[in-house]
Amino acid sequence: xxxxxxxxxxxxxxxQFGDAVEFIFKERDSVSGGVQVGGLAELGDFALxxxxxxxxxxxVACAVSVPIGLYLGHKGRGEFLAISVSNxxxxxxxxxxxxxxxxxxxxxxxxxxxxxxxxxxxxxxxxTYVGVRQVDRELVDAARGMGMSGAQIVRRVRLPLxxxxxxxxxxxSAVSVLATATIGPYxxxxxxxxxxxxxxxxDFSGQLGAxxxxxxxxxxxxAGIGLAQRAVTPRGLKLAEGPxxxxxxxxxxxxREAAT
Amino acid sequence: MTFELVAQGGLExxxxxxxxxxxxxxxxxxxxxxxxxxxxxxxFEHVYLTVVSVAIGFAIAxxxxxxxxxxxxxxxxxxxxxxxxxxxxxxxxFFLLQPITGLGNTTAIVALVCYTLLIIxxxxxxxxxxVPADAKDAARGMGLTDRQLxxxxELPLALxxxxxxxxxxxxxxxxxxxLAFLAGGGGLGAELDEQPFFKSNVAVAGGLAVLLxxxxxxxxxxxxxxxxxxxxxxx
Numbered sequence: 001x002x003x004x005x006x007x008x009x010x011x012x013x014x015x016q017f018g019d020a021v022e023f024i025f026k027e028r029d030s031v032s033g034g035v036q037v038g039g040l041a042e043l044g045d046f047a048l049x050x051x052x053x054x055x056x057x058x059x060v061a062c063a064v065s066v067p068i069g070l071y072l073g074h075k076g077r078g079e080f081l082a083i084s085v086s087n088x089x090x091x092x093x094x095x096x097x098x099x100x101x102x103x104x105x106x107x108x109x110x111x112x113x114x115x116x117x118x119x120x121x122x123x124x125x126x127x128t129y130v131g132v133r134q135v136d137r138e139l140v141d142a143a144r145g146m147g148m149s150g151a152q153i154v155r156r157v158r159l160p161l162x163x164x165x166x167x168x169x170x171x172x173s174a175v176s177v178l179a180t181a182t183i184g185p186y187x188x189x190x191x192x193x194x195x196x197x198x199x200x201x202x203d204f205s206g207q208l209g210a211x212x213x214x215x216x217x218x219x220x221x222x223a224g225i226g227l228a229q230r231a232v233t234p235r236g237l238k239l240a241e242g243p244x245x246x247x248x249x250x251x252x253x254x255x256r257e258a259a260t
Numbered sequence: 261m262t263f264e265l266v267a268q269g270g271l272e273x274x275x276x277x278x279x280x281x282x283x284x285x286x287x288x289x290x291x292x293x294x295x296x297x298x299x300x301x302x303x304f305e306h307v308y309l310t311v312v313s314v315a316i317g318f319a320i321a322x323x324x325x326x327x328x329x330x331x332x333x334x335x336x337x338x339x340x341x342x343x344x345x346x347x348x349x350x351x352x353x354f355f356l357l358q359p360i361t362g363l364g365n366t367t368a369i370v371a372l373v374c375y376t377l378l379i380i381x382x383x384x385x386x387x388x389x390x391v392p393a394d395a396k397d398a399a400r401g402m403g404l405t406d407r408q409l410x411x412x413x414e415l416p417l418a419l420x421x422x423x424x425x426x427x428x429x430x431x432x433x434x435x436x437x438x439l440a441f442l443a444g445g446g447g448l449g450a451e452l453d454e455q456p457f458f459k460s461n462v463a464v465a466g467g468l469a470v471l472l473x474x475x476x477x478x479x480x481x482x483x484x485x486x487x488x489x490x491x492x493x494x495x
Contacts, residue, residue: 016359090428091473093435096466099452103285103462179349183439186456196351196442204358211355215348222347 020208023195030201037202043192043213050191050217053109053184054177057116061173065121066166069128073162074154082129089122094180098187107187119180120173127169131162160234167229174225178218192217287459296464298451303468305446309437310476313369314430317376322422324377325384326410335385342378350375350436354443368437368445375436376429383425387418420491423484427477434473 022028027039036042072078098115105111135158143157184191185198192214195206202210281288321342328334348356353371361367391414399413415422441450451465485492 090431091477092470093431093438093473095435095438095449096452096469099456099462099466102456103459175347175349179351182349182351186453193351196355208355208359211352215352215356218349218352219344219347 016205016208017212019205020212023202023205023209024213031199031203032201035201037195038206038209043195043210046190046192046194046210047213047217049109049189050178050181050184050193050214053113053189053191054116054174054181057113057120057177057181058170058174060113060117061120061124061177062170064117065125066128069125069166070132070154070159070162073129073132074150074158076133079129079133082126086122086126089119094119094176095183098180098183102187107189109189112181112184112187112189112191116177116180120177123172123176124166124169127172128162128166131165131169132158134165135161161237163232163234164229164237167225167232171222171225171229174221175218178214178221182214282458282460285455285458285460287463291460292464295460299448299464299468302446302448302451302465303472306434306437306448306469306472309365309368309372309440309445309447310430310433310472313372313433313437314376314426316369317373317429317433318380318426320373321377321380322384325381325388328381328385329388329410329414338381339378342374342381345374346378348374350439351442354439358443363444365445367443368440368447371443372433372436372440376433379429379432380422380425383428384418384422387421387425388414390421391417416488419488420484423480427480430476430480431473434469434476438469 023038024043025040027036027042029035030037069082072082094115097118098112101111101115105114132154139157139161140153143153148156181191182193182196185193185196192210195202195210196214199207282291324334324338328338350371353374354367357367357370361370395413395417396409399409404412437445437447438449438452440447441453448465448469452462455461
């Protein structure tokens, strides 16, 4: 507990954690001196880039995988593709994929975004497919009997009923995208990983401080998408779950690998 | 900065071995053939981190699942806690633990164990729940006690699902262990970190990690085939 150097009195009892929290809120000299590091302004810049690259990746990934998943699920085709894409995604870990990209393709915002998109697609695609397939056959038949066209069935029956599953996939992807964006500095993208990967400038308190911010952002995103997931769940599905059954936590019981 | 280091090292080597592509940080089979031995130690560190973490994680998650199987109300809280641990990015986790456990293998393993818990716990619970009620009724009718029911009927029937969870946990851990060097745990990630722009280095270190994940996956799958012969008979 005595390690906290230059800690203001109220945070001193937290030791290294207190020092790290101070790093988040207050500028200080860098390890080598001369430069001011830390503080809300600098971390805010890192956080902005971090969130921006993650958001771009998530939007692109959703725009690609949801329509494909809906189409394949509706037609009942390409099960092998939709399911195995997530297995392939798991075989090449996110970190390794990013390193391959840095060495063989290039650096910067665009390349990191591409890696994150590749990372985000499998869970969303697989979950969309599974969610659409899970829709009760009889409901689809009833919709067809009412004279709905294929596109209408997808939009008004399959998509709403698949929403909770799709959002579970988006949630999984968002968490791994935010986590992987942390190692963006290897690709010259100054995300929140910058203090973490440059201890020679930011010291341990900077590493720990940035780690705290990354963890909080990810947990907040996870919780936020969880709430959105509840919001987009059709009332009928919520009723079907029923209050009488085993209590459900805000966290879904399954979060990854719908296919397994 | 790493770039310059690589370039310098490359130039020195070029004079000695006459290989030009190292200077350009390229993919150089000759360099790989000369230097493969530097990956042996990191590779085994990686194997060690993965196997130890998954083993500890399995022991904890399996025990929790057996407890929660008898007391279903525990499933929600345990899923919530392990889910939160699972959500914290690994990079952050490796640092958040350091004020408590210091820099080294322990920190790396504690963090990696935390990531396996949710996956294994969830799969064991799902597997146990999916055991057909008929099979359980028949077993009860034969006079099996709860304990016998668990060991002779429920667990064997849940085995495919349990091992599926173990496979996911293992491949995930291989990937996360690539960042364990941040916690002082070594592994192939340390090599990636040292020369991230040198294609040969990234190809070997990254390739080994991918191969390790695939190999462990195949081992568990083979084990599953051996211990569940009835699945093949049914198929």
